[in-house]
Amino acid sequence: MDGAGLPQVRSTCPYCGVGCGVLLRPDGAGGLGVEGDPAHPANRGRLCSKGMALGQTVGLEERLLAPRVDGVETGWDTALDLVATRFSETIAKHGPDSVAFYVSGQLLTEDYYVANKLMKGFIGSANIDTNSRLCMASTVAGHRRAFGTDTVPGIYDDLEEADLVVLVGSNMAWCHPVLFRRLAAARAERGTKVVVVDPRRTATCEIADLHLKLRPGTDVALFNGLFAHLREVGALDMRFLLEHTTGFDEAFRAASADQIDATGLAAGDVARFYRMFAATERTVTVFSQGVNQSSTGSDKVNAILNCHLATGRLGQPGQGPFSVTGQPNAMGGREVGGLANMLAAHLDLEDAGHRAAVRSFWSAPAMAESAGLKAVEMFRAVGDGRIKALWIAGTNPAVSMPDADAVRDAIRGCAFTVVSDITARTDTARLADVLLPATGWGEKDGTVTNSDRTISRQRPALPAPGQARHDWAIFAEVGRRMGWAEAFDYRAPAEIFREHAALSKIAGGFGRDFDISGLADLSDAGYEALEPVRWPVSANRTGGRFFGDGRFFTPDGRARLIPVRQAAPATRRSPRYPFRLNTGRTRDQWHTMTRTGLAPRLSRHLAEPFLQIHPSDAETVGLEPAGLARVTSPQGSAILRVLISEDAAIGAPFAPMHWTGETASAGRVDALVAPMTDAVSGQPESKASAVAVTPFEAGWYGFAVSARKPEADTAYWARVRSETGWRMELAGERAEADWTAFARDLFGTGSEPQVFSDAASGVVRLAFTAPDGTLDAALFVSPEPVAVARDHVAGLIGQAAGDVLAARAGGAGFDPGPTVCACMGVGANTLLAAIGTVGPDLDRICEATGAGLTCGSCRPEITTLIDRFAPREAAE
Numbered sequence: 001m002d003g004a005g006l007p008q009v010r011s012t013c014p015y016c017g018v019g020c021g022v023l024l025r026p027d028g029a030g031g032l033g034v035e036g037d038p039a040h041p042a043n044r045g046r047l048c049s050k051g052m053a054l055g056q057t058v059g060l061e062e063r064l065l066a067p068r069v070d071g072v073e074t075g076w077d078t079a080l081d082l083v084a085t086r087f088s089e090t091i092a093k094h095g096p097d098s099v100a101f102y103v104s105g106q107l108l109t110e111d112y113y114v115a116n117k118l119m120k121g122f123i124g125s126a127n128i129d130t131n132s133r134l135c136m137a138s139t140v141a142g143h144r145r146a147f148g149t150d151t152v153p154g155i156y157d158d159l160e161e162a163d164l165v166v167l168v169g170s171n172m173a174w175c176h177p178v179l180f181r182r183l184a185a186a187r188a189e190r191g192t193k194v195v196v197v198d199p200r201r202t203a204t205c206e207i208a209d210l211h212l213k214l215r216p217g218t219d220v221a222l223f224n225g226l227f228a229h230l231r232e233v234g235a236l237d238m239r240f241l242l243e244h245t246t247g248f249d250e251a252f253r254a255a256s257a258d259q260i261d262a263t264g265l266a267a268g269d270v271a272r273f274y275r276m277f278a279a280t281e282r283t284v285t286v287f288s289q290g291v292n293q294s295s296t297g298s299d300k301v302n303a304i305l306n307c308h309l310a311t312g313r314l315g316q317p318g319q320g321p322f323s324v325t326g327q328p329n330a331m332g333g334r335e336v337g338g339l340a341n342m343l344a345a346h347l348d349l350e351d352a353g354h355r356a357a358v359r360s361f362w363s364a365p366a367m368a369e370s371a372g373l374k375a376v377e378m379f380r381a382v383g384d385g386r387i388k389a390l391w392i393a394g395t396n397p398a399v400s401m402p403d404a405d406a407v408r409d410a411i412r413g414c415a416f417t418v419v420s421d422i423t424a425r426t427d428t429a430r431l432a433d434v435l436l437p438a439t440g441w442g443e444k445d446g447t448v449t450n451s452d453r454t455i456s457r458q459r460p461a462l463p464a465p466g467q468a469r470h471d472w473a474i475f476a477e478v479g480r481r482m483g484w485a486e487a488f489d490y491r492a493p494a495e496i497f498r499e500h501a502a503l504s505k506i507a508g509g510f511g512r513d514f515d516i517s518g519l520a521d522l523s524d525a526g527y528e529a530l531e532p533v534r535w536p537v538s539a540n541r542t543g544g545r546f547f548g549d550g551r552f553f554t555p556d557g558r559a560r561l562i563p564v565r566q567a568a569p570a571t572r573r574s575p576r577y578p579f580r581l582n583t584g585r586t587r588d589q590w591h592t593m594t595r596t597g598l599a600p601r602l603s604r605h606l607a608e609p610f611l612q613i614h615p616s617d618a619e620t621v622g623l624e625p626a627g628l629a630r631v632t633s634p635q636g637s638a639i640l641r642v643l644i645s646e647d648a649a650i651g652a653p654f655a656p657m658h659w660t661g662e663t664a665s666a667g668r669v670d671a672l673v674a675p676m677t678d679a680v681s682g683q684p685e686s687k688a689s690a691v692a693v694t695p696f697e698a699g700w701y702g703f704a705v706s707a708r709k710p711e712a713d714t715a716y717w718a719r720v721r722s723e724t725g726w727r728m729e730l731a732g733e734r735a736e737a738d739w740t741a742f743a744r745d746l747f748g749t750g751s752e753p754q755v756f757s758d759a760a761s762g763v764v765r766l767a768f769t770a771p772d773g774t775l776d777a778a779l780f781v782s783p784e785p786v787a788v789a790r791d792h793v794a795g796l797i798g799q800a801a802g803d804v805l806a807a808r809a810g811g812a813g814f815d816p817g818p819t820v821c822a823c824m825g826v827g828a829n830t831l832l833a834a835i836g837t838v839g840p841d842l843d844r845i846c847e848a849t850g851a852g853l854t855c856g857s858c859r860p861e862i863t864t865l866i867d868r869f870a871p872r873e874a875a876e
């Protein structure tokens with residue numbers, strides 16, 4: 001209880017794999033106060049901008065509140081009967097492999113466990129795959145090849161105890177911000193050296209002693225070169241290699257056959273990195289999607305693991321390879337075996353003994369015997385009719401899968417599609433035959449596992465809205481209706497958790513890593529009160545690091561070094577498609593924006609789909625700053641705002657993955673991504689598609705603000721929320737003949753606007769006022785990219801309409817510029833002004849402006865502004 005007497009609920013942030021603890025304080029009217037939990041070991045009270053804004057995302061405006069069949073609201077009985085009947089009929093007629101589930105690392109462990117059990121033990125197919133295939137599959141494959149199991153050896157504290165941290169293909173400053181702050185703090189304290197390996201310069205480079213801007217897809221060459229260097233300088237741990245590993249000779253031979261030139265890096269930089277690595281016992285190598293999302297992702301992982309095994313650097317404080325997971329429950333999904341090629345509890349689907357043990361534990365009538373279809377293959381099978389009934393839960397594949405237009409068409413063409421989501425307004429939900437309303441974060445009740453194996457509770461602080469039900473309850477009810485009443489007779493998540501924990505004892509018995517049997521007898525009250533706990537939790541041991549004892553989960557107990565060779569990305573460039581498109585994340589949006597998009601303050605930072613492109617590339621293809629680019633690939637096309645920046649790699653522009661058909665006209669970058677996958681893991685290559693870039697020749701540009709959601713039908717538009725309603729960027733090929741008619745359509749109004757029109761410049765401005773004289777909507781049109789102070793104009797909605805049409809619209813007030821600090825709404829111009837007055841001191845600038853003091857996620861960007869714009873002599 002807090003001072004106000006309202007109950008305070010301890011829960012976990014639903015976004016990234018850092019897994020920060022949060023304290024929730026419901027206000028009794030549907031709202032939620034959110035702060036960091038000082039007692040949670042992952043964040044110790046810190047939160048990033050996304051966590052801080054969680055309270056702005058729990059409103060019910062966009063929520064799906066009742067089941068729908070063919071777009072018509074219905075009761076649960078009708079919807080679930082239909083789902084059970086259609087799945088049963090399809091299986092009876094075409095066999096178990098004619099149906100599939102596509103689920104998500106954002107489901108809770110209990111949800112995931114039930115879905116996996118239903119498919120693998122009862123339907124009798126392994127056609128359950130997950131968006132983790134797009135995310136962690138290469139790491140899973142690499143871990144299993146080297147360790148025998150999918151085991152993350154280290155813990156977060158290692159980042160603070162290391163003397164060298166190498167970040168490979170990880171933009172930690174934006175994607176794991178709280179972990180980044182922990183690392184930055186440790187570095188300030190003990191002088192940790194940081195190396196970033198990324199083809200582009202990111203905010204993460206702010207704390208880098210060395211940034212290796214390697215050519216895309218050449219990490220294997222870099223780490224193979226390191227392996228060879230380690231031997232050359234005598235940095236190998238011969239005892240560890242002899243006693244605890246196999247495969248050295250072959251792996252070393254493969255490594256020495258590679259040429260470091262492939263990376264395109266300066267020899268001096270490479271030598272410096274190799275010297276640092278060789279000399280530093282306490283080294284942690286963090287890796288993320290720049291490694292995983294590659295046609296050689298598994299080999300990249302093993303190239304990194306080889307170097308740690310060769311030096312014996314793992315399982316000790318401050319040492320080890322460290323895969324940081326993306327989604328809040330990526331790890332939990334792996335633990336329940338949610339991938340099509342895994343069983344439950346880190347057991348192997350291909351092992352008959354493991355299968356038999358799980359079959360008997362579940363009393364399963366029809367165990368899957370072999371691996372099911374991995375995501376890319378699965379949607380191909382949906383497209384060609386082999387899969388006839390599909391259930392998608394907690395993910396938005398029409399946006400996030402490679403070759404997204406083809407995936408969208410496949411889902412649309414599927415004979416029967418079920419989608420469980422919290423909203424109907426997603427590109428995927430729009431294609432569903434049956435739409436099921438799930439409870440969302442803040443309402444859900446269960447567990448998640450973060451990147452360092454810590455299991456934490458998500459606890460409900462809000463009631464389930466409308467008819468929404470928990471995902472586990474929906475899967476279980478369908479299981480019961482398909483005829484397996486006893487096996488799916490769950491009444492509470494604690495029961496499911498206990499079963500999951502009991503099953504892991506079998507895994508422990510087989511000598512596997514994932515054993516939480518110590519939690520199998522947890523009472524309901526114990527589950528309710530469960531504190532964050534790191535697995536394993538068994539009679540033998542709790543938490544800690546793996547492999548410190550040199551024992552691995554392979555048949556001979558030794559780790560394997562894996563021979564890997566550098567290979568170019570699978571998608572080939574050509575004169576027609578000369579660029580490599582890199583894709584990924586921005587600081588304040590989460591994936592397809594269904595939740596972060598609800599928080600106006602998160603939409604102020606990078607509020608449009610963009611193409612970050614190097615000045616030399618921009619010049620080659622004739623792009624203008626702030627203009628628009630058309631990007632095409634053999635798969636599809638997109639129109640993106642041009643952001644010219646030396647941070648981008650030459651030849652490899654970058655675009656965010658967040659924009660959808662709901663938020664932009666042509667911003668879905670996965671429409672461009674080729675469905676090429678890693679041969680070992682099946683993970684798609686999301687970061688190296690061959691594309692062409694040309695200017696989009698806009699006849700006009702527009703900017704709109706509105707109290708209500710505007711609807712456009714122009715070649716380019718992108719729409720986000722503002723504190724007062726909505727704002728939208730627009731462009732079209734040819735100017736409209738009648739801007740008043742256009743604006744009325746845009747804003748859905750019949751009323752008469754005030755119009756300012758300047759024939760000489762082609763500038764047109766229209767303003768609609770509400771009956772009380774306040775500004776309702778406004779549109780700014782110009783033949784050039786529109787220059788107005790956007791935040792200022794958005795702020796005029798609901799105010800006296802006054803000067804919005806004045807010649808220098810927005811010029812009246814100071815333009816704070818694009819938002820840098822989302823928590824306090826501090827813009828770049830405000831920060832530049834502060835740099836001018838207080839000098840190039842980060843803390844003083846933060847004090848002066850209020851930026852960077854709340855969650856700190858923007859501190860790397862403020863440092864960049866200081867580096868670039870502070871007067872040189874003052875900066876010394």
Ligand SMILES: Nc1nc2c(c(=O)[nH]1)N[C@H]1C(S)=C(S)[C@@H](COP(=O)(O)OP(=O)(O)OC[C@H]3O[C@@H](n4cnc5c(=O)[nH]c(N)nc54)[C@H](O)[C@@H]3O)O[C@H]1N2
Nearest residue numbers: 169170171175216217288289290326327584585587590591
């Ligand atoms: N703000 C925010 N945070 C998130 C998410 C989000 O949507 N928004 N999503 C979460 C999820 S699910 C995930 S998986 C993580 C992802 O976290 P990250 O992996 O850190 O994020 P990405 O932006 O996908 O990609 C990381 C970097 O890989 C680089 N890269 C591209 N190609 C190569 C290459 O060939 N080699 C190397 N070394 N690097 C390369 C890119 O330039 C990019 O900077 O983030 C999690 N956190």
Ligand SMILES: Nc1nc2c(c(=O)[nH]1)N[C@H]1C(S)=C(S)[C@@H](COP(=O)(O)OP(=O)(O)OC[C@H]3O[C@@H](n4cnc5c(=O)[nH]c(N)nc54)[C@H](O)[C@@H]3O)O[C@H]1N2
Nearest residue numbers: 134135394395396400420421438583584591592594657686
């Ligand atoms: N080009 C490119 N593509 C990528 C990536 C990339 O870097 N580049 N990254 C890939 C990676 S790593 C990932 S993880 C994926 C992420 O891609 P997705 O998983 O497709 O993205 P999300 O927006 O997180 O989708 C989650 C969906 O679940 C819904 N939802 C939220 N909470 C709940 C709940 O409790 N229950 C249910 N049933 N639904 C819920 C949300 O409204 C949303 O529609 O994208 C992948 N695609």
Ligand code: SF4
Nearest residue numbers: 013015016020048051
């Ligand atoms: S770092 Fe941010 S997004 Fe990730 S769990 Fe923590 S608060 Fe949530």
Ligand SMILES: [Mo]
Nearest residue numbers: 134135326327
């Ligand atoms: Mo991910």
